[in-house]
Amino acid sequence: xxxxxxxxxxxxxxxxxxxxxxxxxxxxxxxxxxxxxxxxxxxxxxxxxxxxxxxxxxxxxxxxxxxxxxxxxxxxxxxxxxxxxxxxxxxxxxxxxxxxxxxxxxxxxxxxxxxxxxxxxxxxxxxxxxxxxxxxxxxxxxxxxxxxxxxxxxxxxxxxxxxxxxxxxxxxxxxxxxxxxxx
Amino acid sequence: xxxxxxxxxxxxxxxxxxxxxxxxxxxxxxxxxxxxxxxxxxxxxxxxxxxxxxxxxxxxxxxxxxxxxxxxxxxxxxxxxxxxxxxxxxxxxxxxxxxxxxxxxxxxxxxxxxxxxxxxxxxxxxxxxxxxxxxxxxxxxxxxxxxxxxxxxxxxxxxxxxxxxxxxxxxxxxxxxxxxxxx
Numbered sequence: 077x078x079x080x081x082x083x084x085x086x087x088x089x090x091x092x093x094x095x096x097x098x099x100x101x102x103x104x105x106x107x108x109x110x111x112x113x114x115x116x117x118x119x120x121x122x123x124x125x126x127x128x129x130x131x132x133x134x135x136x137x138x139x140x141x142x143x144x145x146x147x148x149x150x151x152x153x154x155x156x157x158x159x160x161x162x163x164x165x166x167x168x169x170x171x172x173x174x175x176x177x178x179x180x181x182x183x184x185x186x187x188x189x190x191x192x193x194x195x196x197x198x199x200x201x202x203x204x205x206x207x208x209x210x211x212x213x214x215x216x217x218x219x220x221x222x223x224x225x226x227x228x229x230x231x232x233x234x235x236x237x238x239x240x241x242x243x244x245x246x247x248x249x250x251x252x253x254x255x256x257x258x259x
Numbered sequence: 260x261x262x263x264x265x266x267x268x269x270x271x272x273x274x275x276x277x278x279x280x281x282x283x284x285x286x287x288x289x290x291x292x293x294x295x296x297x298x299x300x301x302x303x304x305x306x307x308x309x310x311x312x313x314x315x316x317x318x319x320x321x322x323x324x325x326x327x328x329x330x331x332x333x334x335x336x337x338x339x340x341x342x343x344x345x346x347x348x349x350x351x352x353x354x355x356x357x358x359x360x361x362x363x364x365x366x367x368x369x370x371x372x373x374x375x376x377x378x379x380x381x382x383x384x385x386x387x388x389x390x391x392x393x394x395x396x397x398x399x400x401x402x403x404x405x406x407x408x409x410x411x412x413x414x415x416x417x418x419x420x421x422x423x424x425x426x427x428x429x430x431x432x433x434x435x436x437x438x439x440x441x442x
Contacts (some may be wrong), residue, residue, distance in 0.1 A: 130413035222405035229412035230313035236419040243426040250430065254437040 078121075082106040082164045087174045088124075089184045102126050102185075104167055106160055109137075120160060124185070124199065124217065125228070133220030133228055134185070134197060150214065166201045166212055180204060185217075194219050261304075265289040265347045270357045271307075274369045285309050285368075287350055289343055292320075303343060307368070307382065307400065308411070316403030316411055317368070317380060333397065349384045349395055363387060368400075377402050 085101045105123040110116070119139050126132035138146065143156045154162050166181065173179030182202050189195035196216050203210040220228065268284040288306040293299070302322050309315035321329065326339045337345050349364065356362035365385050372378035379399050386393040403411065 130416055131409070222409050226314070226405050226409045226412060229409060229416055233313055233412055233416050233419060236416060236423060240419060240423045240426060243423060243430060247426060247430045247433065250433050250437055254433055254440065257437065257440045 077110045079108045079110075080105065081108060081160050082167065084167070084171070085127075086167050086171055086183055087179075089182055091184060091186045093188055093190050095190075100126060100128070102132070104183075106164065108160065118156075120156075122199075122215065122217070130229055130232075131225055133225050134199070134217040135220055135224065136199075136215055136217045146215075152213075163201075163213065170201065178204065194221070260293045262291045262293075263288065264291060264343050265350065267350070267354070268310075269350050269354055269366055270362075272365055272367045274367060276371055276373050278373075283309060283311075285315070287366075289347065291343065301339075303339075305346075305382075305398065305400070313412055313415075314408055316408050317382070317400040318403055318407065319382075319398055319400045329398075335396075346384075346396065353384065361387065377404070 083103065083105045086104045087099060088102045089097060089099050091097050103125045105121075105125070107121045107123075109119045109121055111119065117140065119137050120143070122136040122138070124132070124134040140156050143159065146152065147155075152159070167183065169181040170179070170183040173181050180203060182204065184200040184202055185197050186200060187195060187197040196218055199215045199217050201212045201214075203212060266286065266288045269287045270282060271285045272280060272282050274280050286308045288304075288308070290304045290306075292302045292304055294302065300323065302320050303326070305319040305321070307315070307317040323339050326342065329335065330338075335342070350366065352364040353362070353366040356364050363386060365387065367383045367385055368380050369383060370378060370380040379401050382398045382400050384395045384397075386395060
């Protein structure tokens with residue numbers, strides 16, 4: 077079972093080695109997945125996709141255990157259950173700063189490797205104040221492999237086909253009504 | 260450059276090892292791809308997909324050289340340029356026999372391996388007469404790997420999104436006209 081906590085476009089600054097820095101809008105999904113086998117646990121799944129680039133896919137799964145090390149390592153003061161909402165608040169601050177030349181809050185995807193290297197990347201939420209850059213959060217994401225991208229695209233295609241079917245039905249209804257008024 | 264010669268649903272009998280025989284409609288695409296680098300040549304690309312199963316993908320590329328061995332091996336009497344139309348004629352005969360309990364012409368996908376084995380399969384056009392089964396053509400297709408399926412799904416998603424956009428625009432037009440008549 078999976079509960080979608082957030083699925084929105086967020087402005088992102090992409091910085092790859094040897095590549096010009098660019099800004100795109102990415103779809104950030106945050107889901108809580110409940111697993112009950114072998115023991116009951118919850119995992120937080122974070123996914124970045126780009127509606128304009130079908131092969132852009134980055135994933136991170138954080139279990140409660142993973143979160144404990146993340147908490148320690150980054151000096152977080154919230155627990156696992158409160159973390160998703162804090163992360164969403166940060167993302168919304170980035171969205172609010174969209175369009176500003178020097179946004180106060182910025183979501184960054186940073187890699188020290190070249191773009192096709194399939195190495196981990198860092199997703200950072202960075203605040204820029206007059207004094208310095210403050211990293212509020214830094215998450216290590218993995219680029220999707222061919223199998224993961226294949227599955228992701230299959231689910232996108234399923235949604236797109238369903239939306240198309242529903243549009244076709246609405247169009248048929250409206251056209252029928254329109255033709256009726258023309259008689 | 261690529262020229263689509265045929266892209267239609269054709270009834271197919273699927274026979275895998277250890278699996279019950281089943282009949283589905285597959286989309287058969289036949290394309291002629293022109294390559295001019297390093298030398299000018301044409302390749303015939305045959306692709307089987309299933310609109311209901313995003314991961315169903317089988318490919319075969321036949322160059323003029325490949326065709327010479329196919330011709331020899333299967334005793335074909337046509338040359339490379341006439342082959343696609345002959346193949347299309349056979350596919351259309353299979354389509355015409357659709358729905359018959361014992362179709363005279365049948366397109367078969369046969370594998371001696373299990374379904375998830377990623378081994379080559381044979382696409383056969385078989386005529387059944389009162390005396391025997393006659394194989395008119397037998398082509399060896401390879402199942403798509405994750406990367407090929409990923410690329411195929413990305414192109415399907417692109418088409419689906421374009422069709423959705425065009426539907427949305429038509430719906431908007433018809434709704435506007437309808438609302439106008441209601442005033």
